[in-house]
Amino acid sequence: MLKQTEGSHAVAEAVALCRPEVVCAYPISPQTHIVEGVGELVKSGELRNCEFINVESEFAAMSVAIGSSAAGARTYTATASQGLLFMAEAVFNASGLGLPIVMTVANRAIGAPINIWNDHTDSLAMRDSGWLQLFAETNQEALDLHIQAFRLGEELSLPVMVCMDGFILTHAYERVDMPTQAQVDAYLPPYSPRQVLDPAEPVSIGAMVGPEAFMEVRYLAHAKQRQALERMPAYAAEFKSIFGRDSGGLLHSYRADDAETIVVAMGSVLGTIKDTVDEMRAAGDKIGVMGLTLFRPFPSAQVRDALQHAKRVVVLEKSFSIGAGGILATNVRTAISALPIDTYTVGAGLGGRAITKRSLHALFRGAIQGKLEFLTFLDLNREVVDKQLAREAQKRRSGPIAENLLRDVGVVAAKIV
Amino acid sequence: MFQVRIHGRGGQGVVTAAEMLSIAAFEEGRHAQAFPSFGSERTGAPVVAFCRIADKEIRLREPIMEPDALIIQDPTLLHQVDVFAGLKRDGYVLINTGKTLEELGVGEFLKDWNPARVCTVPATEIAIKCVGRPVPNVPLLGGFAAISQLLKLESVIKAINDKFSGKVAEGNVAAATEAYKTTLRAMKEVAAHA
Amino acid sequence: MSYQPISFYQTGTFTVGNRLLAPDERSVQAQVKRYNSLNSGHRACQGCGEALGARYAIDAAMEAAHGQLIAANATGCLEVFSTPYPETSWQIPWVHSLFGNAAAVATGIAAALKVKGKHDVRVVAQGGDGGTTDIGFGCLSGMFERNDDVLYICYDNGGYMNTGIQRSSATPPAARTATTMAVGAEPGNPFGQGKFVPAIAMAHDIPYVATATVADLRDLEAKVLRAMEIRGARYIHILVPCPLGWGTASGDTIKMARLAKETGFFPVFEAEQGVVTGVLPIRKKLPVEEFLRPQKRYAHLFGKQPKVDVIAKLQALADRNIRKYGLLGEEH
Numbered sequence: 001m002l003k004q005t006e007g008s009h010a011v012a013e014a015v016a017l018c019r020p021e022v023v024c025a026y027p028i029s030p031q032t033h034i035v036e037g038v039g040e041l042v043k044s045g046e047l048r049n050c051e052f053i054n055v056e057s058e059f060a061a062m063s064v065a066i067g068s069s070a071a072g073a074r075t076y077t078a079t080a081s082q083g084l085l086f087m088a089e090a091v092f093n094a095s096g097l098g099l100p101i102v103m104t105v106a107n108r109a110i111g112a113p114i115n116i117w118n119d120h121t122d123s124l125a126m127r128d129s130g131w132l133q134l135f136a137e138t139n140q141e142a143l144d145l146h147i148q149a150f151r152l153g154e155e156l157s158l159p160v161m162v163c164m165d166g167f168i169l170t171h172a173y174e175r176v177d178m179p180t181q182a183q184v185d186a187y188l189p190p191y192s193p194r195q196v197l198d199p200a201e202p203v204s205i206g207a208m209v210g211p212e213a214f215m216e217v218r219y220l221a222h223a224k225q226r227q228a229l230e231r232m233p234a235y236a237a238e239f240k241s242i243f244g245r246d247s248g249g250l251l252h253s254y255r256a257d258d259a260e261t262i263v264v265a266m267g268s269v270l271g272t273i274k275d276t277v278d279e280m281r282a283a284g285d286k287i288g289v290m291g292l293t294l295f296r297p298f299p300s301a302q303v304r305d306a307l308q309h310a311k312r313v314v315v316l317e318k319s320f321s322i323g324a325g326g327i328l329a330t331n332v333r334t335a336i337s338a339l340p341i342d343t344y345t346v347g348a349g350l351g352g353r354a355i356t357k358r359s360l361h362a363l364f365r366g367a368i369q370g371k372l373e374f375l376t377f378l379d380l381n382r383e384v385v386d387k388q389l390a391r392e393a394q395k396r397r398s399g400p401i402a403e404n405l406l407r408d409v410g411v412v413a414a415k416i417v
Numbered sequence: 418m419f420q421v422r423i424h425g426r427g428g429q430g431v432v433t434a435a436e437m438l439s440i441a442a443f444e445e446g447r448h449a450q451a452f453p454s455f456g457s458e459r460t461g462a463p464v465v466a467f468c469r470i471a472d473k474e475i476r477l478r479e480p481i482m483e484p485d486a487l488i489i490q491d492p493t494l495l496h497q498v499d500v501f502a503g504l505k506r507d508g509y510v511l512i513n514t515g516k517t518l519e520e521l522g523v524g525e526f527l528k529d530w531n532p533a534r535v536c537t538v539p540a541t542e543i544a545i546k547c548v549g550r551p552v553p554n555v556p557l558l559g560g561f562a563a564i565s566q567l568l569k570l571e572s573v574i575k576a577i578n579d580k581f582s583g584k585v586a587e588g589n590v591a592a593a594t595e596a597y598k599t600t601l602r603a604m605k606e607v608a609a610h611a
Numbered sequence: 612m613s614y615q616p617i618s619f620y621q622t623g624t625f626t627v628g629n630r631l632l633a634p635d636e637r638s639v640q641a642q643v644k645r646y647n648s649l650n651s652g653h654r655a656c657q658g659c660g661e662a663l664g665a666r667y668a669i670d671a672a673m674e675a676a677h678g679q680l681i682a683a684n685a686t687g688c689l690e691v692f693s694t695p696y697p698e699t700s701w702q703i704p705w706v707h708s709l710f711g712n713a714a715a716v717a718t719g720i721a722a723a724l725k726v727k728g729k730h731d732v733r734v735v736a737q738g739g740d741g742g743t744t745d746i747g748f749g750c751l752s753g754m755f756e757r758n759d760d761v762l763y764i765c766y767d768n769g770g771y772m773n774t775g776i777q778r779s780s781a782t783p784p785a786a787r788t789a790t791t792m793a794v795g796a797e798p799g800n801p802f803g804q805g806k807f808v809p810a811i812a813m814a815h816d817i818p819y820v821a822t823a824t825v826a827d828l829r830d831l832e833a834k835v836l837r838a839m840e841i842r843g844a845r846y847i848h849i850l851v852p853c854p855l856g857w858g859t860a861s862g863d864t865i866k867m868a869r870l871a872k873e874t875g876f877f878p879v880f881e882a883e884q885g886v887v888t889g890v891l892p893i894r895k896k897l898p899v900e901e902f903l904r905p906q907k908r909y910a911h912l913f914g915k916q917p918k919v920d921v922i923a924k925l926q927a928l929a930d931r932n933i934r935k936y937g938l939l940g941e942e943h
Binding site: 022055057060063067068069071197198 | 732
């Protein structure tokens, strides 16, 4: 059924349709509306056979999830930013134990300085945790991906993060097509765990493994995760047959067939990029887009296929590995390393900086004209940066960076963007 | 695509207004996207919310920098925040006030504006009367429906009933209806003077 | 106490053979059909108090749950010595996740069992003092305040023995550990620090809190059985001497536990809904020095010139326990 609703509520409803049995909740912006939504459905009795647990930290949220999943319950939680990092140890543990927990990450920057706005630093910091990572472009895709995530995770016995841009998607009201319970039931079979804590068949889960077998355990985790590269497209196809729409899969190309320039990105910014590309296409530029849905496992072969005819690739990412460069870009570059393609890294939207069509036009134009450097930051205020660098060069105690920059930038509250 | 920017203060239901606007547009079968300015603002702080309305899927995710319409829920913002930033020439301006534009000090700025596109409505008074609380967001949506002719009042009422229930919904429906009529009347007067 | 006590004079031993008792009065561990939940073959040190405590506690819990029990285990000695890959000593469903989350994992298991309608299956969580009073304390407190249906058992040996004997918040004052070295003006663990988690557990007003030692194993069993009669959050804190960490002879583990209790150094009591309901009284009060002297971690107190002032301060702590919990029984 079509409805106009908030992204968080759409996800909460979709999660409820997946019949989770245990949901752990701990508040953190911009995720909180999601667990509030699920909690209300539990408390009102609309979602039955579900334990909704208010925990004392994100670390506990993931730990409770580990316990309930190990005991055979379909388990869901959601977090963001600092919360994801606070539970990091348990995040790795959940995948190591092979527990198919589904978790929404409402993507948000990581402090300090504290910043509640959107970028992808949080989930990308967990890229090596052994979780599958799916990125949603729209709220429709976000809710669809949650349904697919349970299917995928439970089949592979691996946990899945569904990443959606904090505020930009979670707090946006837009049209979604909410599936029926019958559709979801037809798509998602009841959870049948590969291993479970059961007095009838006692097993020890989580024993220590030494050097004699740890490498093999890790290899198996990799091999298992790579199976998602085949499952995801198959589950997306099956999803389409039941729900009647394209959602999920590994990646999506847009006007890229004859494109000399292909922009690669993840998440909601793809919409703004597509609008920009349409305008540039109208002006005769051969430019296209490749949006990545599955970031972990990284679909290297498919990325290579999608980009192989391009002259240049511009990876626009809301993350940045300090001291090294782009994270998504590094993965993309590795995938196409054998091809003669120039690859540009653009850090954009960090800490919620608006990514505007106007800026994207200038960026892509620069790339086409060969004026783009290999690592750049969209709309970086060079003046402010240089001032601070000069201050630091001049005086050892030059004051807190955040305060200095805000003073240079001026009052923020009064600005629209 | 029609883009609306709503300015107000935390506690005035700015974000809710944008959401309801999107629901009203949805009720008319259109695509709509509403989103807040994503702050951690507290009660009383300047807040901005946005709503895009279009006949096809809306992919754009940037803030609205060049609005087709402005709804200003608190006139004290006029001299604190650059509310008119990027407003398209002859864009719609709806201000919650019982004062005149001159009294508000924006007469100069709007003097060349198409007078049919600028309107004031005492939304706070209407809200106090109908809802019992000084929440101007819903009556302003009624006013917006009148000034822009973009949406039917019935759609706004549907959106109210989607968001609220019981007495609050009834009061808000009354408030929106009154503001709608007040605005229409004001528009007619403007037309008569023109 | 709900069990049939056996006096020393009856058997000439503190063991739990119970040959003087009728079969239905015998201890869980004395039964032929005991569960052996923590089976032989594990890799604990000689004289490990924790292995002994866990064996009695978990078998008693199994007895109460009619074999329907799941355990969540914190990282630590118990976890490491019981599950050397690819073997396990656990004959019950058992999961180890992390050092600091056993209580939360148990909460999750309990939630799963509840939602699946498996009301007969019970949940225990267990960890050492580090995993309980330090790194796992947040999760423990959360489990308590939500009154989740979990029995949490802490095996307290007064330090991080698994990592090489470092100080925890359960390490007693003046004790030498690798991080509270027996050097300087005030050797060993500082006075005025540390916490007694049973009292904090009581402050959560949870249904049941008890302490026990491996010297009184029938008391320990009785407390586990009592705890298992109750639903909600329950906590049992068991003093388990560590020969390696304390620097005591492997054969003296039970004696050391008894000395801790008989000196008042470790109070043995139980409490319901935050109120102390019973204590295991001191049989024959001994000076705290009797408990300290055999331990190498206190050797710095007993050099050529014994540190009488420090010993007096430790005696004062024991005396305070005796007063606070009424450990001298009726005499008090």
